[in-house]
Amino acid sequence: MATDFGGEHLPRARLRQGQQLGEATEKAEARNYSCELTCPLVQKRRSNLYVFCSGDLAVALKDDLQAEVKAIFKDQWATGQGTAVPHEDSVTLGNDAVQLNATVLYADLSESTGLVDNYRPVFAAEVYKAFLRCSAKIIRNFGGTITAYDGDRVMAVYIGDYKNTNAAKTALKINWACKYLIQPALKAQYPNSTYVLNHTVGIDTSALHVAQAGIRGARDLVWIGRAANWAAKLCALDHSHPTWITKAVYDSLANESKIAADGRNMWESMTWNKMNNASIYRSNFWWPL
Structure with a gap:
């Protein structure tokens, strides 16, 4: 199965060797597609959204949410x-x-x-x-x-x-x-x-x-x-x-x-x-x- 990202088709397999940007492996999963990415950061535009395959970004989002949720429960009203x-x-x-x-x-x-x-x-x-x-x-x-x-x-x-x-x-x-x-x-x-x-x-x-x-x-x-x-x-x-x-x-x-x-x-x-x-x-x- 191929997944459409704004006109490009990504097979459900390893990306071509020419697209490899590093040795680290990140996995992007969604309901209707699964694709192994052999790069620390790959961006593919889909409408106004981006699929980020980066552990660093996920960590940053997690840290932000943890801090914000903590503040919601801790701060005085x-x-x-x-x-x-x-x-x-x-x-x-x-x-x-x-x-x-x-x-x-x-x-x-x-x-x-x-x-x-x-x-x-x-x-x-x-x-x-x-x-x-x-x-x-x-x-x-x-x-x-x-x-x-x-x-x-x-x-x-x-x-x-x-x-x-x-x-x-x-x-x-x-x-x-x-x-x-x-x-x-x-x-x-x-x-x-x-x-x-x-x-x-x-x-x-x-x-x-x-x-x-x-x-x-x-x-x-x-x-x-x-x-x-x-x-x-x-x-x-x-x-x-x-x-x-x-x-x-x-x-x-x-x-x-x-x-x-x-x-x-x-x-x-x-x-x-x-x-x-x-x-x-x-x-x-x-x-x-």
């Missing part, structure tokens, strides 16, 4: 109380963090694997874009701050006295947008399509510890706390009731996000068996834009 949703420049890559009480909302496109596997890429992309565009605009319109997109879902954070009410209202309006805005537009453009858009929104509230992770040039905020974790997990529940919230959120809702115009409670109490029988609530109500 500088933690401040947040009054606004943090952004990338709010905290450094060191042991720097912001604490705040916040509500986290995840809006997730259900069954996206089936969408990608069974429909044309451009159709799947249109569904993704329509769902995320509507979700994002509704989030912003009701006081949420978008903190991340992750494939087919969006994460948002709400703070303030009405953070839970605003997050719940957002979810009910996203449900309306999916049913009465996106689906009719999709059907009008593709009248023969049988695709039905389903989604889930998960919401929880708690104290959060916000830090920054990654490396320079490739970093992002990490949201440590129950709300971020549980809101994401709630999105895996049954989309027949598209909105799922925790008891902590429900108990803080204003009546406008709890009781429908006809007097019915919009939320049904459930027990979350997989999470130590936690009390949660679900809703299939929607709120028109």
Whole structure:
């Protein structure tokens, strides 16, 4: 088998004698190729990446990582109380963090694997874009701050006295947008399509510890706390009731996000068996834009 490195083909055997630059032997291994290199340092370009066959470089990387990991566990934390949703420049890559009480909302496109596997890429992309565009605009319109997109879902954070009410209202309006805005537009453009858009929104509230992770040039905020974790997990529940919230959120809702115009409670109490029988609530109500 030959391996393509930007146009050059390296056989799975010893490199030609003319390529030998020294007596030391280094081995470069990867999943789909194996090649003995009889040189202390050989560089082969592949896109913007290099394969370095050098023990010295590996040692240097190991030393750097050991020092950095040691510092992460040893250094003291500088933690401040947040009054606004943090952004990338709010905290450094060191042991720097912001604490705040916040509500986290995840809006997730259900069954996206089936969408990608069974429909044309451009159709799947249109569904993704329509769902995320509507979700994002509704989030912003009701006081949420978008903190991340992750494939087919969006994460948002709400703070303030009405953070839970605003997050719940957002979810009910996203449900309306999916049913009465996106689906009719999709059907009008593709009248023969049988695709039905389903989604889930998960919401929880708690104290959060916000830090920054990654490396320079490739970093992002990490949201440590129950709300971020549980809101994401709630999105895996049954989309027949598209909105799922925790008891902590429900108990803080204003009546406008709890009781429908006809007097019915919009939320049904459930027990979350997989999470130590936690009390949660679900809703299939929607709120028109």
